[in-house]
Amino acid sequence: MLKLEGVSAGYGDFQALFGASLDVQAGEAVAVIGPNGAGKTTLLRVISGIIPLREGHLSMEGRPLDRVPAHRIIETGIAHVPENRRLFPRLTVEENLKIGAYLPAARSRFAERLDFVYSLFPRMKERRNQLAGTMSGGEQQMCAIGRALMSGPKLLLMDEPSAGLAPVIVQQVFDLVRRIRSEGYTVLIVEQNIQQVLKVVDRAYLLEVGRIKLSGKSADLLASDEIRRAYIGL
Amino acid sequence: MQRDVIAPLVIAALVALAPFAGQTDYFIHILVQILLWGFIYTAWSLMGRFGLVSLGHGAFMGIGAYVTVLLWNFFELTPWIGMPIAVAAAVALAAIVGWPCVRLRIVGHYFALVTLALTAVVALSIVGLRDITGGSLGLTPNREAAGTSIYAFQFASKTVFLYVALVLWLIGLFVWRAVDRGMGRYALQAISSDEDASASVGINVGVEKIRIILLSAGLTALGGAVFGQYQMYINPETVSGIGVSLQIVFAVVAGGMFVQLGPTVGAAFTLILAETLRILIGNEYHAADTTIYGLMLVLFIIFMPKGILGAVFAGLERAKAKAA
Structure with a gap:
């Protein structure tokens, strides 16, 4: 459904994304996880057309989005739930x-x-x-x-839905995400709360300093040593 | 019918009857002033209520007045054509200044500063081009012999201008209503609180903003043009310049920029205040009225941010909620 190939983007002299590639199939829930400053929000902002693409390609259901301005993205079936x-x-x-x-x-x-x-x-x-x-x-x-x-x-982009919320509320928010999924929406979600989000999505990509480092099924990622050591603290 | 149609029409009917009630020229003069300024303030508020605080409207008003009079004096072009040209000129200037502001996301204080600079540039240009514009001494439209001429848009009788101003004022209020009831209001309110989030729901931020800026500038220029014809004398201080820009903002803040009749209430309030101060204090203490003005502006911003009419409506809402 959504496809990113070698996407680079940034702000002024600062480059935040270096050739990131990912895809989301219809009906899937996919997460992009990673620490602060990894470029997660930038990734969603590129998809939404809020900041321009510097290199690479971006398409939704085969339709290229490389030059589509922000206010026309929603016509392609992508809705953005922004950070905060x-x-x-x-x-x-x-x-x-x-x-x-x-x-x-x-x-x-x-x-x-x-x-x-x-x-x-x-x-x-x-x-x-x-x-x-x-x-x-x-x-x-x-x-x-x-x-x-x-x-x-058709596709919901969610940027850090748990950010700035109390732990009890965070649980409720992830329940909301599950509800949205069960309604048949395709979801691309960006999160720092890795342990929680991996329980909700099918697959995930790990983004570090603007590059995709790992990807896989969420169960596999939850079990992987690298993720556990670096991000879950076990 | 709704309140935003009935209230303007009732007020208009009352004003239209004023000349038949044997009112003095002075009274009619005050009414014309309130209506013309009320129209200009309403035009300003079309964008001001959405957080686009412009200090550039002195420029648009000045262009409206000067272009109309200059075309008449130099080319004998009737104001009926001159005024639309003046409006087009103001709209073009608004586009030249406004579009980069929109593209580069100059908002809030920075937008106010850019527009303030625009006012200064236009006022200085009028003064600087003194061979054409008469400079600081101002300019008088060449008078038609009889004093009254439809072709020249000159009327010796104040009553005629009362009706002209009344029509203009009603146009302003109905433009306000159209914006208020359309989807544009939601779009502009959304834009004023978050441009990115607005774009993400499909609002073309740039187009919506520039559209309201051009509309506001054009109507202001029209108000300026008619004001010049009414006064039969224009100078950079009275129809252009930073003083006019600030006067607009003060009156609108006082009256209330978020409700349809707020800007008109602001016009009535400031004009009556100025006249009262002038009569009470006289010309002895020259700057006393402006000082009191400035003081009141500060008080209004602190204690009555919604303006007179806004505060009245908010009070009524509260009373209604209490009763229910």
Whole structure:
């Protein structure tokens, strides 16, 4: 479904990604794991068109995305749940969801998708007239996922969904990810919380200083000595 | 019908009746001023309410006024054509300055500074080109012999201008309503809080921003053009320059930039305040009114950030919530 081949990118003089390649098949959940500063967020930002590709190729269902501007990525079926939620804090929950269905194609199915998101997250229905910025971190994460689902995406990009949340809430967020998976969405998730995320996804790539170092089934990675020693601390 | 249609129409009907109630020229003059400035403030708020705080609107207003008068004085081009040309010129300038700001993501204080520089450049150009523009001494449109001429957009009677200003003001409010009710409002609100997240839901950030900037600049220039015709005298201080830019921001902050009639309330408030201070204090203490102005601006920003009308509506909401 999504394919990255030898992708390099960076900010100004600083290069954050060096020839990273990965692919995500339809129906899969894939994680990109790695420490702080490995380039995980940059990888998602390249896919979303927020920062330009310097080298390599990027395609979604065979359609090249190399030169597609950020606001047209969503038309290809990719929705981004950005790091730290990035909701529109002064708008209500429902207005945030409405903006998620900004595209004309999504607008016509707004009511139906809103029902779907509310059935998935009844809490959001209770809070629909509350300002998004006044909710707890876990609720904001729900709202951010809901906003992404409003466009009717095929692939959901999730950037550090557990970042900045209390441990109890982190559990809830990973439950959310499982729910999304069981609804049939393809998910590409970037996480530092390696032990937790590997329990949720099928496969993972280990990114270190901008390069893919390892990849494999999550069970294998969980069992591998390198990962255990360096990242899980066992 | 909704509040944002009824309220403007009721006010417009009352204002339209004013001349029949035997009001003095002075009263009509104040009304015209409130409507014209109210229109310009509304135009400014179209973008100001979305965090695009411009100090460049003095430039757009000045271009509206000067281009119209210069075309008339030098080429005898009727303001009916001159005004659209002036508006187009202001829109073009807004595009030249605005597009790089949008592309390079110049926002917040930096955007305010860039636009402030624009105002300074335009005001200095007007002064510098004194052979054409009359410099600091200002400029008077060549008067048609009779004093009233539709072709020259000159009317001896203030009542005519009252109706012109009224129509303009209504146009401003209905543009506001159109923006407010469209998807554009959500898009612009989203952009003002997070440009990347906005792009990721499919909002074309650059296009949405430049569109509201051009709309705001164009309407401001139109207001400036009509204002020049009404005053029959323009100078860099009264229709352009940093003073005008700041006056716009103050009035809008005072009235409330997030509600439809807020900018108009700001116009009424500041004009009545200025007139009262002028009458009470007179010309003896020259800068007293401006000092009080400045002091009030600080107080408004601290204690009433939503402005007069915004605070009134917020109070009503609270009362309603309490009653329910």
